[in-house]
Every structure is written in structure tokens, then in C-alpha cells.
Amino acid sequence: MTKVFQDLQEWMSFRGSAHFLNKKVGFVPTMGALHEGHLSLFRKSLSENDITVGSIFVNPTQFNNPEDLKKYPKDLEKDLNMLSQLGVDFLINPSFERIYPDSYRYKVVDNEISHDLCGKHRPGHFDGVLTVVMKLLNLVLPNRAYFGEKDYQQFLLVKEMAKAFFMSVEIIGCPTVRDETGLAMSSRNERLNDQQKILAADFARILKAPSSIESAQEKMAESGIKVDYIKEKWGRRFGAVHIGDVRLIDNIQV
Ligand code: PAF
Numbered sequence: 001m002t003k004v005f006q007d008l009q010e011w012m013s014f015r016g017s018a019h020f021l022n023k024k025v026g027f028v029p030t031m032g033a034l035h036e037g038h039l040s041l042f043r044k045s046l047s048e049n050d051i052t053v054g055s056i057f058v059n060p061t062q063f064n065n066p067e068d069l070k071k072y073p074k075d076l077e078k079d080l081n082m083l084s085q086l087g088v089d090f091l092i093n094p095s096f097e098r099i100y101p102d103s104y105r106y107k108v109v110d111n112e113i114s115h116d117l118c119g120k121h122r123p124g125h126f127d128g129v130l131t132v133v134m135k136l137l138n139l140v141l142p143n144r145a146y147f148g149e150k151d152y153q154q155f156l157l158v159k160e161m162a163k164a165f166f167m168s169v170e171i172i173g174c175p176t177v178r179d180e181t182g183l184a185m186s187s188r189n190e191r192l193n194d195q196q197k198i199l200a201a202d203f204a205r206i207l208k209a210p211s212s213i214e215s216a217q218e219k220m221a222e223s224g225i226k227v228d229y230i231k232e233k234w235g236r237r238f239g240a241v242h243i244g245d246v247r248l249i250d251n252i253q254v
Contacts, residue, residue: 062128
């Protein structure tokens with residue numbers, strides 16, 4: 001049974017206890033609504049560390065769209081069952097007030113990587129991500145932390161942040177997990193209806209087809225997909241689209 005901590009003072013005193021002495025700790029931060037993508041991160045952590053800690057916190061400071069935050073899927077009971085079945089040791093599940101005792105007065109800001117792709121289209125998004133990840137890493141003090149490559153820009157930013165602040169944690173990127181249609185697993189997929197799921201699979205298929213960016217953009221528009229961006233960078237092709245009111249992102253190596 002995964003033990004849940006909501007009180008961060010209680011968590012921090014437990015984290016300082018003998019229970020963790022000479023143990024390798026792996027950490028998987030999440031916003032809940034867990035899917036096979038998350039589970040692959042937890043499995044990797046469980047296989048590489050003595051203790052695995054997860055977090056579930058839907059972080060308001062990284063949502064630039066209040067509707068998106070309101071509609072973000074939540075099912076703590078289901079998530080907890082999944083984590084317990086996997087054998088995850090501990091979960092921190094704090095409230096906003098507990099994670100942000102400063103009411104978000106202090107932020108971690110990147111001035112380079114975050115200015116493109118999702119950062120350009122979602123003002124303030126990565127300030128929120130980096131700030132909460134810094135807080136979570138300081139709370140959990142893991143040896144290794146695991147991030148999915150679907151959010152490749154996030155993974156890169158966290159990796160660079162850890163380096164810049166001399167944090168003694170290894171930031172590990174893990175391959176994107178896809179469903180049988182090729183669609184990258186995402187908590188937001190839960191909000192797609194059957195028609196939209198077909199479009200979402202088209203998005204993944206067109207993104208990875210070996211055609212030009214312009215042609216990919218045209219094909220997506222023809223299918224009725226609203227493109228935020230398609231761009232190649234860091235040896236990868238990135239895409240972000242809106243299907244109905246659901247924003248999806250993906251990337252592949254090129
Ligand atoms: O990728 C996510 O789920 C979130 O951005 C993260 C890393 C948990 C921070 O809120």
C-alpha cells in the first residue's frame with residue numbers, strides 16, 4: 001500500500017529519518033490522472049532505486065488557461081490503486097497552500113529554452129513548471145527523477161535547471177508511451193470524444209510521416225486539426241495542436 005503524505009512538514013521529518021539512510025531514492029512527479037506513460041516512469045524508478053516516491057499535484061501556476069485547469073482530469077482513488085499495485089512506496093499529495101506558502105512570490109525563470117515552442121504559446125507555463133519541480137525536488141531529495149519525453153522541452157528545462165543550481169539529482173528522460181493508434185499517452189486524452197480521438201491519432205501519424213513541416217501543417221488543417229506549431233529543433237520534430245478544447249503535444253526524433 002502506497003503511503004500518502006499531504007502534510008509537507010510530516011513528510012520532511014519522515015524524509016530525514018533513518019528509513020532513508022543509505023537508500024537510493026527515485027522520484028516521479030505527476031499531476032495525477034495516471035496512465036501507462038506515468039506507469040512506465042514508476043516502473044523504471046522501481047527497478048533502479050530502493051525507494052520510489054511519487055507526487056500528485058495539479059499545479060495551477062503552470063496553467064495559462066483557467067478552463068484547462070478546471071477541466072484537468074482527477075481521480076485520486078484510481079491513481080492510488082495503480083500506485084499501490086505497482087509497489088510505489090510513498091506519494092506526496094499536497095494542497096496549493098502547502099506547496100506555495102509564499103503564494104508564488106518566488107519563481108524559477110529560464111530565459112532561453114522556454115522562449116520557444118510551448119513556452120512561446122503558453123506564457124508563464126514553464127515558470128510554473130520549473131518552480132514546482134524545484135520545490136518537489138527539494139522536498140523529496142531524490143537521487144534520480146524521471147520525466148517523460150512527450151514533454152521534451154520540460155525535460156530539457158528541468159535537466160538544465162538541476163545543472164544550473166548544482167542539484168545532486170540525475171534527471172532521466174524516458175521514451176513516450178503510445179496507444180495502439182500511435183497517439184502519445186496523456187492525461188488530457190481522457191477529455192477526447194470518439195471523433196476527436198480519430199483526429200488525435202491523425203495528429204500523431206502526420207507528425208511522424210517523413211514529409212515537410214509545411215505539408216504536415218496542411219494535412220493537419222485539412223483534417224480539421226488546429227495547429228499551434230510544428231517545428232524542428234534539437235534533432236526532433238515538435239507539434240502542438242488543439243482538438244476541440246483539448247491541447248495536445250507530441251514530438252519524435254528526426
Ligand atoms: O509533466 C507534468 O505532469 C508536470 O508538468 C509536472 C512535471 C508534474 C510539474 O507539475
